[in-house]
Amino acid sequence: RSVGKGTQAQLLVTRFGIPQISTGDLLRQHRRNRTELGMIADDLMRQGQLVPDDLVNKMVAVRLCEPDTAAGYILDGFPRTLAQAEWLDAFTPECGSLPPTVAIEIRVDEALLLRRITGRRTCPVCNHIYNVYFNPPKEDEICDREGTKLVQRADDTEEAFHKRMQVYRAQTLPVVPHYQSTGRFRSVEGDGSAETVAAAILMALQELRAEFPVPILSSPSGVR
Numbered sequence: 001r002s003v004g005k006g007t008q009a010q011l012l013v014t015r016f017g018i019p020q021i022s023t024g025d026l027l028r029q030h031r032r033n034r035t036e037l038g039m040i041a042d043d044l045m046r047q048g049q050l051v052p053d054d055l056v057n058k059m060v061a062v063r064l065c066e067p068d069t070a071a072g073y074i075l076d077g078f079p080r081t082l083a084q085a086e087w088l089d090a091f092t093p094e095c096g097s098l099p100p101t102v103a104i105e106i107r108v109d110e111a112l113l114l115r116r117i118t119g120r121r122t123c124p125v126c127n128h129i130y131n132v133y134f135n136p137p138k139e140d141e142i143c144d145r146e147g148t149k150l151v152q153r154a155d156d157t158e159e160a161f162h163k164r165m166q167v168y169r170a171q172t173l174p175v176v177p178h179y180q181s182t183g184r185f186r187s188v189e190g191d192g193s194a195e196t197v198a199a200a201i202l203m204a205l206q207e208l209r210a211e212f213p214v215p216i217l218s219s220p221s222g223v224r
């Protein structure tokens with residue numbers, strides 16, 4: 001079973017042809033490129049702590065101005081704090097305007113989540129995500145497509161998991177009532193097959209977009 005937000009975001013990418021903006025992936029990229037942000041993020045991520053809001057917001061602001069976001073985008077792992085959600089609500093990019101953000105929560109049982117996280121393996125070449133318990137590769141620890149050895153993320157240990165859960169409860173959970181209060185929120189059950197979860201997300205998205213339509217795209221200053 002592969003019901004994580006990353007996997008679900010990838011399905012939406014295929015379905016709608018819009019990009020996935022994963023703050024976790026962007027931060028890991030910074031870390032690989034040894035940028036200043038990557039260096040700051042490294043220790044925090046390893047410990048399961050959040051990277052400071054202003055740094056993450058700035059990174060998202062830059063990414064949202066890339067031309068591929070014109071028809072929409074999926075934010076994956078962002079906003080993760082109330083301050084990030086409020087920043088996003090108030091944010092007007094220099095390159096145009098943003099449609100109202102809608103939020104979808106995927107609920108998962110904590111014991112299941114632990115196995116999903118400690119069992120997770122990724123192909124370093126094609127980024128395909130496997131799980132040794134729920135969705136193993138044909139050959140142990142080897143990518144089906146690339147034949148490369150799979151890797152485990154440094155923060156996918158049990159210790160970091162417990163820290164991340166603690167951080168989630170304290171810092172990310174307040175984001176839920178924030179979106180609930182605006183109505184731009186749905187919660188779906190994540191304890192099912194990837195297809196079942198995807199179907200629930202699509203239904204939630206349709207409902208949300210009926211209520212909060214995306215304005216017809218224009219190119220204000222000919223930027224896009």
Ligand code: AMP
Nearest residue numbers: 023024044045049050051056077078080
């Ligand atoms: P993820 O790949 O979404 O599980 O994120 C991995 C790690 O990157 C998190 O545990 C945080 O340390 C960091 N991170 C990702 N997104 C954010 C965010 N929106 N705000 C702060 N830190 C983040």
